[in-house]
Amino acid sequence: MDRIAERLADVARSGRYILGPEVEAFEREFADYCGARHCVGVGNGTDAISISLRALGVEPGDDVVVPSFTFYASAEAIASIGARPVFCDVDPETFCVTRESVQAAMTGRTKAIVSVDLFGRLAPDVRGLGVPVVEDAAQAHGARRDDRRAGTWGDVATFSFFPSKNLGGLGDGGAIVTDDDEVAELARRLRFHGSTDKTTFTEVGYNSRLDALQAAALRVLLPDLDGWNEARRRVARAYEARGLGSADGVEPPRFEDEEHVFHLYVVQSDRADELQRTLAEREIGARVYYRRPAHEQPAMADYPPMVDLPGTAEAARTHLALPMGPLLDERAIDEVIAACASG
Template identity: 55%
Template sequence: MAVPLFDTATALEPLRDRLDEALLRVARDGRFVLGPEVHAFEEELAAWLGARHAIGVANGTEAITIALRALGVGPGDEVVVPSFTFWASAEAIPPTGAVPVFCDVDPDTMCVTAETVAAAVTPRTKAIIAVHLFGNVAPIAAIRERTGLPVLEDAAQAAGSTLRDGDGTVARPGTMGDVATFSFYPSKNLGAFGDGGAITTSDDAIAERVRTLRFHGSADKVDYVEIGYNSRLDEVQAAILRVLLPSLESWATHRHRVDARYRAAGLGELVTLPEAAPGSAPAWHLYVVRTEEPDALATGLGARGVGARGYYRTPVHRQPPMAAFQAGGLADLPVTDELARTHVALPISATMTERQIGEVVDGVAAVLAGR
């Protein structure tokens, strides 16, 4: 049987009537920008996460740029960011006038650590971008304690993940740093029917500046206090996200179970599995494993109808447009380079079945045995 890398449709089937109703509600109301649906979704998302503020924006990339500016990042500053991540994590820095400085990651969690971040900090560093990569949870508290710098959580891939600390308190990505950003691109754990994003924070001053920046640098479209952006989550996407948000917990729980079933089925005997950060329960957005010939494995699985692919084969710091920001030469990031060479994503979804899990494990075994 075919097993897609992503299955975003099956989980939506029980919600189709409610989604249709939401779309019709927006169409009949006639307010399409910063209306009641956006306001309600912002309140519901903030409450679900445990943050004081959630502010909808146009997409996850602009969310990072706006959040950095709200932290005071500007020309002459540096922002530390991992290279083993999606391009947007670093692409969003230069529009602030700041320069990206690349750091390495942990080989097991594939996230930044306090040590890898600290190694890249200079006197010009104004902020840290810590990516909760593939749904794993970066050690935000340790990074803040080690560096003393503001931390922006790039939580685009971590909706539904949790972290339990030593006293049993459970926190969600989006509430651990000074500010956090989300993407609601359709393939995300919480995906809209188009582009969308959000910025979350419990700092009132940051939230106020974010709201001003997303709306042309104005609070009222009459008086303008700075150069801002036209970056607003629209009513249609907000209405859809309001329908989906209550299901995110159960979808994340199912993703945890798929990880457990992969392990029980012996996948870890064939490839190197991702390791959850200590205390975390990742809602795996991507299930990224490692093997010596990842592209050959992906090709072989594809021939069997099983989706698989590499994502960050060329790390961000090695992409040509980033050369201009590395005047001293390319950063030396050995773990990043190794992960880029050896990783491959296998199927995972909120509705993946036991049979599909078996197909993936059997397919990996067959392809590797054939080589």
């Protein structure tokens, strides 16, 4: 915290609060970290998706495939640019889309796919289906497969730096990451009212920039991200090693190497509600996130799914997030497991 406070004071003294050197430095460092050519800092992870879709050429009336089992913003960002969210299913064991579930939802009007690295797990690669992919990596900073990180599994990737994320700032923030020079250039204009010089406005854009104060804080935190993610994986391994899977009807998440950064540690259980109550009685916080998936939200009534979503229904019914954080110790883990076993 002291290091962050010092950096924030430096920015306050500098008078450079909007874009400027701190944001540029973070953009360079985060692009390098992800292994991509460009990073464009924006106001939040929701705008990051909307701006990315527009930079890819998605227009009002176009279809964009998106899982329903995700935070609502993944779909909202599509509808808010006048495009149509077309909901696809997820695999209830990984909580992510599959290539097949995406293909099943594609229509002749599909112009893009938004895949989501949900709960910290990299989604399968869904490129090569004839339309560009936006990887919504809001929950998966640092996840890695085959030496390639979250942020490089689509034509564009989007991040949120909401405080609770694996890389979280001191308020709202987001980023767009891409190798595509033209998409990066257009995203840069769109985040700034569709302008490069504040005098000529070529697109109707957004006022959505990563704040210099947030960039300064994120620059302090970024070097520790891999260490925290490894600590989260240690907690996940400890849950299994100490016997969570043998608690009645609790299915721990399976994972390979560094593909998962455990933004959340989400188990499956047919008695998720009962388990949550049992844990609450012992003052252990467990949470259900997407019991009502995106397609069932009132605001999505105009976009009824065109395919069945059985995996989504199962995931919505059975998921339960148990305590997770880089500092969770073995005693706390044992208490959770004992509570699960007692319920």
